[in-house]
Amino acid sequence: MARAIHVFRTPDRFVAGTVGEPGDRVFYLQAVHDSRVVSVMLEKQQVKILADRMGLLLEEVHRRFGTDLPEDPDVDISPLLTPIEAEFRVGTMGLGWDADSSAVVVELLAVTEAELDESVVLDDTEEGPDAVRVFLTPEQALEFAARSEMVVSAGRTPCPLCGEPIDGGGHVCIRTNGYLRTPGFDPASWFGEES
Incomplete structure (x- = not known):
């Protein structure tokens, strides 16, 4: 079966959220553009790591390129859109900066039995796990990181x-x-x- 790569170049929304009670929550990332919604399932630690690394990446981008970062980003506190049907469980995550579009690029790859070569991340080859690729403005990236911190800390x-x-x-x-x-x-x- 052909590899599915879901690309969101100008998402209306990219958020972390949960379903379930603290101690028994399932974590999701959800990308939305118009009526298109893609959700993926992942672990709490993956959400935390992605948010932390996104903050560090933005600091480095600001330091190197002078990219403006908003002081206090608005945080989207709306729930995930339902019904939530996960495309896959996230195994590997990639994070980068696209200087041409001044965007943070997040790539989420499905769990796979095979060992992954780094070249699969941010690549459109036919071989490899299914993926979700999202391009975020620096403001959207900060909003994602702020919300993710809230979601992770809202547990027990x-x-x-x-x-x-x-x-x-x-x-x-x-x-x-x-x-x-x-x-x-x-x-x-x-x-x-x-x-």
């Missing part, structure tokens, strides 16, 4: 002692010798301190 509250996420019913904290931790627990209360 981390334990103040061990950093592991606390479920709705609490969790067994390794730092408290196995005593069950409940949400709202204040470690200072153990030592008679006021918080």
Whole structure:
């Protein structure tokens, strides 16, 4: 079957979002242009890495080329468009700068059993995994990064002692010798301190 490459040169929207409750969320990236919508599934860490690297790329582009970056980007807080039907699960991600169009280029490649050569990323060859390629203005890229940070941090509250996420019913904290931790627990209360 031929490789499918979904290209969005001027997307109306490119966002990260989730479906499900904290602790059991599925993460998606969604590209939208007019009535065309493409969604892909990925891991929480992939969203975080993409947002972090996008911020670093924009800083480098600003430093090298003097490209203006907005101070406070507007963040799209609307939910993902439904129905959400993932084209594929993301395995490899590529990120670059297209100087000709002054755009950040994001490429998301499907998980594949075969080992990938770097030359497949940002290439239109017939061989290789399915892909989504999105061109973002610097402002859109900053908006994506800001929203992604919000989406990633909207999960379960981390334990103040061990950093592991606390479920709705609490969790067994390794730092408290196995005593069950409940949400709202204040470690200072153990030592008679006021918080």
